[in-house]
Amino acid sequence: MGLELRLSYTRTTSQRHSGEPQPGACRLREYQSGCTNADFDAHRRQRAATAWKYAMWGAGCRMPTQAVDGRTHCFCGEPIDVKSSSDHIYACYMELV
DSSP states (O other): OOOOOOOOOOOOHHHHHOOSOOTTHHHHHHHHHTOOHHHHHHHHHHHHHHHHHHHHHHTTOOOGGGSTTSEEEOTTSOEEETTTHHHHHHHHSGGGO
16 A cells, blocks of 8 residues: 655744744753663654554554454555554564654
């Protein structure tokens, strides 16, 4: 299948063209300074899982939890089940987020 997993991020006009810091930018930097690498890894894993889920729905594929036996195929054609789906996501789709 030619389906491509993509995440989109759009910025407002003021973010693109203004040289001034955006409201909340200082709070965000303050919050991020307390985050560990494990926190960022967990965030990336969650984004990959969410993007994969939407790609599955977009391709018309069923999630493993929607199948009676807990088995289905990923939109890439790989057979997955409830236990192996997260490993498949992290092995194949982490670089896309």
